[in-house]
Amino acid sequence: MTPHLTRRHLLRGGALLGGALATPGLLTACSRTEAGTGAPGGDADLLARLRKQGHVRVGFAGEAPYGFQDGDALAGEAPTLHREVFTALGVPELKPTLTEFGALIPGLLAGRFDVVSAGMAITPERCAKVAFSEPEFVSPTALMVRAGNPRGLGDLASCAAAKARVGVLTAAVEGGYAKAAGVADGDLVSLAKQQDGLDALLAGRIDAFALTGISLRWLARTNEGKAVEVLEPFVPVVDGVKRYSPGGAVFRQGAVSLREAFDRELARITGDPARYVRLIGKYGFTENEVPPPTLRTAELCAG
Template sequence: MRIQRENKHRARRLGAGLAAVLLAASALTACTKTDTDGELTLDSLREKGTVTVAFANEAPYSFEKDGEITGGTIALHREVFKRLGVDNVKGVKTDWGGLIPGLNAKRYDLVSAGMSITPERCSQAAFSVPEINYTTALMVKPGNPKNLSNMDTIKSSGAKMAAMTGAIEADYASELAIKDPMLVKDQQSGIDAVNSGRADVFALTAVSLNYAKDNTPGLNVEVTKPFIAVIDGKPQNPAGATVFRKGDTSLRDAYNAEVKKILSDKAEYMRILGPFGFTEENIPDPSLTTEQLCSGA
């Protein structure tokens, strides 16, 4: 009987030890899975069949029309992700200033807005290769009463300038010490500010302002000739790109490998982005790199 009791105790101890080992292994597995899941991968997007992108409702980059998301960057992302095995692109409309914060809060997978690559933004997120080269223009009242042509003339004239919160034109205003710029949440708010007379000028990319003027019935404004902003004697060379979280490097690299094929083929680039007013002039120079723009070089 004594031997039997000892055998039972021994079995209980072995069982408890085995359970402890299994529990520890389970905890380790769970921890490893959590760590791995911190990075969004192409495989996970393929499994879902959908990539969710943020857009700032700025035509012609990414905007809503008849209840659907459309625009040049949306078309580009639909093409690239289809080639990568992800068939659906879902959109989340977000104010410009909230695009990167929302990305890092994991409210969506990436940003589809033609966002320019700047050192400050590179400290917060990861950018694809440059995809859209662009110039700046000014939306003004008919006749351009203050004779505005670039950022310097806005400053010298004392004109009231509108720019989108977080947009590169707002950065230009800050760097040039333009007095009291009006910061608006989106493209339409800037257009409305000029229309109502609350602002003398709305600064934005030339392709955006020209698209708005040409596609908004009854919009009584002018758009100036495109220009390159000059800051501290240095011409700016803005280029827009897709924005990823810093941890999603494998997804960004897979995306880059595919989008480079489109960027190297003018006919294909124009097939995808041409319907939205983009031209071959918007194709970035292949020698221009994300690293250069992130460093401010």
């Protein structure tokens, strides 16, 4: 049997709720529901209205390398892929709203934006509230530890055996993975953002920081020279099922035509690994992160 692949969330920047970002080619986003932009209850013809107005409002959480501010530009895996997809759909402009990760789904449901562009993990719990695109990527979990790996850790099971303190992002799936591996609640430390994990490691408050390997590699890259290292990625197992951590775009459940059109264009990108890497390789994504065509959101949502 093919193992189900689920992706933790991942995004959880330190942005202020409802903040907005003005970027070249991107108009400043407003946190209020805008007339004619497809607020809840008017999603059936949302794609047609987005084409007519020429822009789509996207919510992102300020977490590299998935969706973040790079100078004055909106950058990262999700905005880059989504810009490519929406341009192909006749919607050439993204209007971004910078939002705390935990407020992304509530903001989407309240009509503050039309799509979440944040590399969010596809999980059954979230599928009950919103609709995900087909997977944009897969990324197994890894640990960041102090240089030299003084506790001799390798995965979450080894953390449990060593009674190591493990840092996880608040509301991210790594907390559940750690508990499933036997890490005690008292050894789990919740952190608000990625940089907090590295800082906690260096301060000795935690022994390991668990996140997707690609996020930790990016964090190490942006903290070059710091005495940390990223261990080899591993695949967590929860209730006997391997968890590969796929993520995707997020829509309101009524936006069926928009999501289906998005999926058709996304498949053209994920079906061409060279194009995929050309678009987002600079953010650390390789052909190894291309989701296999057999990995479907319907399966992931079923659990």
